[in-house]
Amino acid sequence: ACDDGEMVIKFSHVTNTDKHPKGIAASLLQQRINDEMDGTACMEVYPNSTLYNDDQVLEAMLNGDVQMAAPSLSKFEQFTKVFRIFDLPFMFVNMDAVDTFQNSETGKAMKESMTRRGLLGLQFWHNGLTQFSANKPLISPEDAKGLKFRVQPSEVLKANMEQLGASPQPMAFSEVYGALQTGVVDGQENTWSNIYGQKFFEVQDGITETNHGVLDYMVVTSTDWWDSLDDDVRTQIATILEEVTTERNAAIAEVDADNRQAVLDAGAEIRELTPEQRQAWVDALKPVWEKFTDDVGQENIDAAQAINADVQG
Amino acid sequence: MDVVLLFVCIIGLMLIGVPIAVSLGLSSVIFLLVLSDTSLSSVAQSFYQAMAGHYTLLAIPFFILASSFMSTGGVARRIIRVSIALVGHMHGGLAIAGVFACMLFAALSGSSPATVVAIGSIVIAGMRQVGYTKDFAAGVIANAGTLGILIPPSIVMVVYASATDVSVGRMFLAGVIPGLLAGTMLMIAIYIMARVKKLPKGDWLGWGEVFVAGRDALWGLFLIVIILGGIYGGIFTPTEAAAVAAVYAFLIANFVYCDMGPLAGRNGERNTPLWRKPIALVTAFFHRDTRDTLFEAGKLTITLMFIIANAMILKHVLTDEQIPQQIAAVMLDAGFGPIVFLIIVNVILLIGGQFMEPSGLLVIVAPLVFPIAIELGIDPIHLGIIMVVNMEIGMITPPVGLNLFVTSGVAGMPMMSVVRAALPFLAVLFVFLIMVTYIPILSTWLPTTFMGPEIITN
Amino acid sequence: MSSHSQSQSALGRMVNEIEETAIAVILGIMTLITFVNVVLRYGFNTGLIWGLEAVTILFAWLVLFGISYAVKTTAHLGVDALTNLVPLTVRRALAIIAAVLCIVYAALLMKGAWDYWANFANLPQTTGRWFPTGFEEMSRTSYRSWYEVVDIPMPDWLRFIEPMINEGEPYEKLPRFIPYVMLPFGALLLLVRFVQAGVRVWTGAQDSLIVSHEAEDAVQDVAHMNRED
């Protein structure tokens, strides 16, 4: 608990505190702020949606009831449609490309794009690239046709499914495991850490390593609160947050690989695609880009592609 | 400690006649405003999100609605007939049939009082006609009616699942074996008492009656198949199952049994079959009976959810003040093992059950004990069933309890007589509670077999 | 206390009919949308993507709208174990205290509900922590009419509000102030009904605000079946 006189910073998120990349990062941030800013500031972390879920937390933040949160990037499509770029299929070849893009001028502009709404992005936190899984083998895009996929609420993710001839199904996250198991829905998409953490692999035929989308988070705060801080306090928080971000984002490849290995060790089938097979998925989903070009801006798509070429070359 | 004051405040308000929901809400709001920097606006947000943000709880209005259509539509009567046809000829036959009918109705309805009202109103009268005492009849029904929340579907299980993020489907499966076991134990107890006390036995009416009664009840009983088959057969989620059940019950009540709606005969007239009045397919949706059933189910939903929503505000206080963590730390430091912990949970629930409506109590207690249970290695599904069984017992233990009230109303006898009447069977349920508490496999075997081992992601 | 008490006046009967029908209709629509979505998914491999969110909103509406009706008909659950033991005068005094507390509760909820909703409708929140002391000065971040729900598309027939509240910008999804408006509306009705109930307790027209269990109506309907001795 916080001492009297300390400024309380409430950080609300929706995962565990010690296994999920976001939870680990939040715990580290909490520990460092409470150590290094003792007497000045004190962070309280509310994990597992105990205080707010991702839909409520930004409302609460605008109201001054919570100071920090790290919702997934698709939650910000409400505010600025540019964020749809992360959901567009095969926009980034790997997490290095994502990282570079987020640290580019465009990425910085995205963090500040919501200040007119009262929210300020502080840092991007990685989770990883997303994979498809279903209750039958998914090798070619045709395999997904006619299947029901649970997707996060996002126009792009829904469009992806429709493009594949599959049907997108909204569903509370807590119901997904049971729904996959009984067959209410056939498949889902997620990062390795979520597929392992939620044990989705147990109730799916296998996971196809498509790396088709990005599931990342943005640490946000309210402009009102951030601006109200003393300069030195604000700078110290920002510095600690940046260091935590650098440390945890650098570790994401390892966390991702560990989770992928854990899925394998648990006996699940991971299907790697040949370059030709992967290209078939890219070709099948590419038309989705056109639908959202106006939202995300052609120049941003071009920038992302240039980064892809860079990190690959 | 502040939290003690908070609970004293809540109980004090309840005792002077403030509605339970307001007692919870007002005490919590005052504490939030005094102790934290939380705004009233965030209280309103919690209130709204209690419904809009808890998809699982949506099953509550739907199960209530399904149960309402089933009660209004004469399903209870048909279930009782088939129960009597099956076991009525045994020693204590009608009482055993009453338990059996409660078990069947419990598989259609999510609530215990609904079970007591639907089955008790008919069976108690029937038992008295063939020579049972009213007390014995009331005691049987008050106890058997508690199975309403143990045999799936169950509103209390839905609330537990929502409060702790375990799967509703798992909870429902977990209730099956304990539900059958509790019912069987009650029936055996009655049989023994019947042999000792020489209670009346009915006549064996033959397989023909079993067949005819069974066929007549089949439409209603098919709802069990829809709910469980639909959930585990991958057709719908538990919440959707509840909605489908409600629509199915509406169709059966209106168009097959024709006991309500445009085809129902008024003032003793016979019901009109659908083929003679097909326009009923349209008019039933706008019929006064439909509106009234929807309204009654809506009203019950509103009063339950008002409590649950305010309990969510209390949960917000507890979370905000990090109370569960503090209690967990104290208990773990004191070196309590699982056995002591479970006894404490039993006691808390039995006492809390005296004052609180079960769902509201669960919303408050579950977040307090759940993290500790996980820490102690207790299976969350097992914990859920223990809590449900405690709720059951709370409903029929003196001084007050939901099923005692309802039975006293249904049987037209004073509360204290019902309490006395229920006592012998209560002993059976206490033995059952001990079994369920210390034999986890009773609860976990079925869900684990069907759905794999429980995962704890938190 | 029976919940069958009915208002006598024609206006009262009409209001009652509207309230009961609204409760029935909301629950009916919730059930139908959920059912149709199952049929669409299982039968036709498709679905109303907005259905889930719409049903959860209607669920909130059902309860927020209905709690005041339940006050009017004395249907809220409470504990009468103690109040039944004390003499009538004490019971009435306790009921008056209880009514005052309920009014305080409703007033606090009303302030919270307004404050929560107001900014979504570009209106000022109230100042003051416990009771409203005035209206806040609107700042840049107090205008939140742009905030949309997640899945429900903006219906075209509602687009006339865009110039009025969203600076002419089109809504892709329904703005949040629309579903949330039931919060202040419901809280206001609750406050009114608690005040009325308080007056009835004061004048002796009723002596409690609660029923002791959820099945009182249902029990009343079947009680005659076992009453003959």
Ligand code: NA
């Ligand atoms: Na049940």
Ligand code: NA
């Ligand atoms: Na009790």
